[in-house]
Amino acid sequence: MSLFRTELRRLVKRRFTRYMTLLGLLVLAAVVVGVFFTNQKIDAGQLAKAERQADQQYQEQIRWSEQERVNCEQAKTAGTPNDGGRYPDDCSMITPPSRDQIQAEWFLPSTFNFRKTFDETLVPFAAILALVGFVVGASFVGAEWSTGGMMNLLLWRPKRLTVLLTKLAALLTGILAVTLPAAVLWFAGFWAVASFRGSTEKMTSGASQSFALTGVRGVALVLVLTTIGFALASLGRHTAMALGGVVALMVVGQFGLGILLSMASVKFAEAWLLPTYALAWMTKKVTLQDWNACNATYSGECKPDTMDITWQQSSVLFSIGLVVILGAALWTMRRRDIS
Structure with missing residues (x-):
């Protein structure tokens, strides 16, 4: 054998x-x-929903940036412009990200x-x-x-x-x-x-x-x-x-x-x-x-x-x-x- x-x-x-x-x-x-x-x-409905969520996130970033810019100006007026390093010297530098930086793919389910x-x-x-x-x-x-x-x-x-x-x-x-x-x-x-x-x-x-x-x-x-x-x-x-x-x-x-x-x-x-x-x-x-x-x-x-x-x-x-x-x-x- x-x-x-x-x-x-x-x-x-x-x-x-x-x-x-x-x-x-x-x-x-x-x-x-x-x-x-x-x-x-992923279907068309989920893509549309993700786009809406990306738009909402973008709007939230705009509101947050505007509020932070106001807080920065108030800190400068109060004599504490940096507020412990929280704010930059130029408050105009506080800007929201551009719309294309917030991608709809972030809000899609795993595929x-x-x-x-x-x-x-x-x-x-x-x-x-x-x-x-x-x-x-x-x-x-x-x-x-x-x-x-x-x-x-x-x-x-x-x-x-x-x-x-x-x-x-x-x-x-x-x-x-x-x-x-x-x-x-x-x-x-x-x-x-x-x-x-x-x-x-x-x-x-x-x-x-x-x-x-x-x-x-x-x-x-x-x-x-x-x-x-x-x-x-x-x-x-x-x-x-x-x-x-x-x-x-x-x-x-x-x-x-x-x-x-x-x-x-x-x-x-x-x-x-x-x-x-x-x-x-x-x-x-x-x-x-x-x-x-x-x-x-x-x-x-x-x-x-x-x-x-x-x-x-x-x-x-x-x-x-x-x-x-x-x-x-x-x-x-x-x-x-x-x-």
């Missing part, structure tokens, strides 16, 4: 795999349902615009399935070590690296078999949300290609984290090694490091945190800002220093991490005693 088919069958038959996968899919379904019920389709918003939904999609893949991958090989199944298997197939890599191939095949249909259903679900609770207008082939590329990056992230969970559990020969390692990394290495960098006023502290690179991988670029620096413009505006984290930089980081962790797992599998 083929070792690959045997491992794939073992993966599918495991109750933990089924329950964890089902839980992940239920969470994804809950997200789609939640977005459906929290959005509305789902597929072209503008769907790209953002791929981030939680990849994050949820990556978590499922990490836990399932760690459990799949960790249970084999803790129950003695790995030792029994190596009696049948004594080639250690072949056994471990075949297990990994079966795991990635199973995760991919779940992720790809889930991605199709995710797209269809949000298309339905946009059709009934939003808009699908202005969709072009370019936008569809952009969504597809983001989806491919999401699938790659799921497979990478699944492999890392598998490799960590193989290194520690227990599921807890992977789960404990990631908890320690996130709590101590990320939250603790973030607090430390913030207290030390390190410039672009987010550049040292792994979630920043995961987000950059999915969104193609994350721009960090340092508000402690001020770059004055000709108009007197203060702009912060910026730093871009790109998906290319993220790919290098994830590739190195994957090679190191998986390489260590393969090396220990070959060198350590199986007992």
